[in-house]
Structures are given as C-alpha cells and as structure tokens.
Amino acid sequence: MNVAAAQTPNALTLENFWHPIATSAEVSDKPKQFRLLGDTVVAFRDEKGVAAFKDLCIHRGAALSNGKVKDGNIVCPYHGWAYDRSGACVHIPSLPAGQPIPAKARAIPYQAREEYGLVWVAMKDPVQPFPQWPDNAWSNPDYHVFLINVYRWKSSAGRAVENAMDFSHFNIVHAGYTELADGPVVKPYEVERTKEGLAFAYEDGRIRREYTLDFPFVIHDHKKVIATDKGRTWSETDDTRQGDSTILTFIAAPVDEKTTHMYAFMARNHSLDMEDQSFVANFDLVTAQDQLIVESQRPEQIPTDIKEELHLRFPDAPAIIYRRLLRDMGSSEAYLP
Ligand code: FES
Ligand SMILES: [Fe+2]
Structure with missing residues (x-):
C-alpha cells in the first residue's frame, strides 16, 4: 500500500501487524515459499512450531525455500550456510574449523505463530493485540x-x-x-x-x-x-x-x-x-x-x-x-x- 511507505525509520507500516501467509496444512517440515506484502517469505515447522524468515540468503541471495531444515536450522541450498531460529548463521561448510562465523551472517527472522488453522507472520514487532473472535x-x-x-x-x-x-x-x-x-x-x-x-x-x-x-x-x-x-x-x-x-x-x-x-x-x-x-x-x-x-x-x-x-x-x-x-x-x- 502507499501507506506502507515509511515517513521515518520508526514509522509503523503494514509490517507491524500480523497477517496470515498460509493455512496450517500448507506449512510442513520442508521449507516453502509464500508471499506477503510484495516480498517472499520462507516458512516451515518443526517440533518447536512454525518458523518464518525473509526468503533470502545474505551470502549470495539464494532463496532459502529451496533448502532444507536440519537439526532445527534452515540450510541454504547454495553453499550450505545454516541459520538458527534467531537468524544467526551457525554453520558455514567452507570455513576451516575454528574460524569464526562473521556476525553479519544472518537470516532475517519474522515472528510466526499458528492460530485459527492459519500460519501468521509479523515482519516487524506487532503493535496490535492478536485478532480475536x-x-x-x-x-x-x-x-x-x-x-x-x-x-x-x-x-x-x-x-x-x-x-x-x-x-x-x-x-x-x-x-x-x-x-x-x-x-x-x-x-x-x-x-x-x-x-x-x-x-x-x-x-x-x-x-x-x-x-x-x-x-x-x-x-x-x-x-x-x-x-x-x-x-x-x-x-x-x-x-x-x-x-x-x-x-x-x-x-x-x-x-x-x-x-x-x-x-x-x-x-x-x-x-x-x-x-x-x-x-x-x-x-x-x-x-x-x-x-x-x-x-x-x-x-x-x-x-x-x-x-x-x-x-x-x-x-x-x-x-x-x-x-x-x-x-x-x-x-x-x-x-x-
Ligand atoms: S547463497 Fe546461501 S549459502 Fe551461499
Ligand atoms: Fe458483498
């Protein structure tokens, strides 16, 4: 929406609200791409529940949704970087053992929750109570x-x-x-x-x-x-x-x-x-x-x-x-x- 254009860095946009991206049945243990607010979102579920990220690997921009989930982390299909639920990169296969992972190696995590048979995402901190019936x-x-x-x-x-x-x-x-x-x-x-x-x-x-x-x-x-x-x-x-x-x-x-x-x-x-x-x-x-x-x-x-x-x-x-x-x-x- 035109109103989504932020006037100031802290201005609220549609990203500050919960929106559904899919029905619960559409989200599985395999990462899958969804769309919200003109952007791509990757979501999956494991025993900790649903997780969602911007569908983009910071390394070379590959879609994480073509990757897989391993040990609770989402693994990029291109060079195998693995990100945990907080977005932190926890493994880079090409780095020699003992070499630190750059702090900037992060995925962008979104808040995700499952309610009413739908999977909901808030791209930024939500400012409204969750919708009730x-x-x-x-x-x-x-x-x-x-x-x-x-x-x-x-x-x-x-x-x-x-x-x-x-x-x-x-x-x-x-x-x-x-x-x-x-x-x-x-x-x-x-x-x-x-x-x-x-x-x-x-x-x-x-x-x-x-x-x-x-x-x-x-x-x-x-x-x-x-x-x-x-x-x-x-x-x-x-x-x-x-x-x-x-x-x-x-x-x-x-x-x-x-x-x-x-x-x-x-x-x-x-x-x-x-x-x-x-x-x-x-x-x-x-x-x-x-x-x-x-x-x-x-x-x-x-x-x-x-x-x-x-x-x-x-x-x-x-x-x-x-x-x-x-x-x-x-x-x-x-x-x-
Ligand atoms: S593009 Fe994702 S690991 Fe290289
Ligand atoms: Fe109508």
Whole structure:
C-alpha cells in the first residue's frame, strides 16, 4: 500500500501487524515459499512450531525455500550456510574449523505463530493485540467455526476489507441473497473507534449486524436474528430463530499491492446438525459477486485522501474512518503499545 511507505525509520507500516501467509496444512517440515506484502517469505515447522524468515540468503541471495531444515536450522541450498531460529548463521561448510562465523551472517527472522488453522507472520514487532473472535466464538462451545474457503482476489487487501464492511451494496450486488430487509435506504448509524480498529452495528428490522474491524485487515460481521417475519438471507436456514447468531469473518492477507488472499470463516450457534459444506456454495456465489466488483476498482489501492472518491455520510461512515486509519498509520501513535 502507499501507506506502507515509511515517513521515518520508526514509522509503523503494514509490517507491524500480523497477517496470515498460509493455512496450517500448507506449512510442513520442508521449507516453502509464500508471499506477503510484495516480498517472499520462507516458512516451515518443526517440533518447536512454525518458523518464518525473509526468503533470502545474505551470502549470495539464494532463496532459502529451496533448502532444507536440519537439526532445527534452515540450510541454504547454495553453499550450505545454516541459520538458527534467531537468524544467526551457525554453520558455514567452507570455513576451516575454528574460524569464526562473521556476525553479519544472518537470516532475517519474522515472528510466526499458528492460530485459527492459519500460519501468521509479523515482519516487524506487532503493535496490535492478536485478532480475536467476537463472543470468543473460536473457543466458545456454543459456536461451531469453520474455514469456508480461501479466495484469491486480484485486488488490494484494503479494497477487499472495505467491501466486507460495506452493507449498502447488498441490495444491489447481492439482490435475492443477502439483502437488507428494509434496504436499499441506509438509516443513520454510529461508528465507534475502538482499540482494535472500529465497530458499528446496523439493524434492518430482521437482523442486527455487528461489525468489528481488527485493523488493518480482519473484519467480523456478526449477524444476530432479531425477528423472523421479514425476508431472509442466504446464511440462515428455513427454521431460523431469534437469537441465532452467525459470524462471518474475513481475514484479508496482503500478498502484494494487487493480490489478496481472503480467508473466510463462518461461526454459528445454530443449524449445528447441518453439514458445513451446505453453506459453501452460496457463500462462493456471493463472494464471486463481490470479487467482480472489487477487482474492477481503480485505483487498486484505497485512496486514503478523503477528498478522493465521493462519500455519503451514513452508508460510507465506516469507510471514511477506515481510510483515516490507513492514512495515519505511519505517522500516528494510535497503535503503539
Ligand atoms: S547463497 Fe546461501 S549459502 Fe551461499
Ligand atoms: Fe458483498
């Protein structure tokens, strides 16, 4: 993103946040290359868990991902330099015994952790708490959570996230699927700036939607059924009841400025006897409707100058604040611990 360009050496960038690089299943004991923020990352797992580095050997620039893991170290495929988890080079085969390894011989380690069936990387010290589910749904026994799909979009993560928090397109793009029961008019509503990002709620007479953004790219759409007599949306079943709660979560991984991997999850406290798979086809269809729009948006990056593009006060209130957060990321101290 243009906002990633640091103004000062200490300015925050998108590197200061956790992003997923892959599903857990994609990371094994063999080093493999992934992409994040326009750069290459190598990741593997061993008994100590997942590890990730910039996919570059400082010696001659070979990709470490073509190498192997030996005794917990990642070994470059070219001249066999071995790096431990801290990035320190611990072995150079061509050096005579007793000769010290240069202190500058280091790989660049990233913080890595495995959560929610995904492998996450922070390229620099993360400044936000790790993203959590509303209602603690991930570990709450009242809920069942599953990964619906991973969508690969030719768009920026910002555009994808802004789409996921924008319900004023429902009655246009998703007509017949996930419409606002009293739309397309959008009533006034409040947007709150939170420690994690922002939060807002909207009721259409039938469903209350609580949106929470974990800045920059994790968005939860928590839908609670408040009445069952008007309309219906695709994510509920015919016997939808008051109190049914569905959380749609979009985690947008910024692969590069024009590529986003969207990890989409559903958590539900209802229809627990239904197969997860029965929700997927409709979700794929609705997501494809969004993809067509979002991939067409120009410029690909969200313009963070509020004067660019045209905003309506109520439907676009979250987007206005979101753009300010993106714009101010480098200069503001809002995210410092
Ligand atoms: S390029 Fe990696 S060891 Fe030489
Ligand atoms: Fe949509």
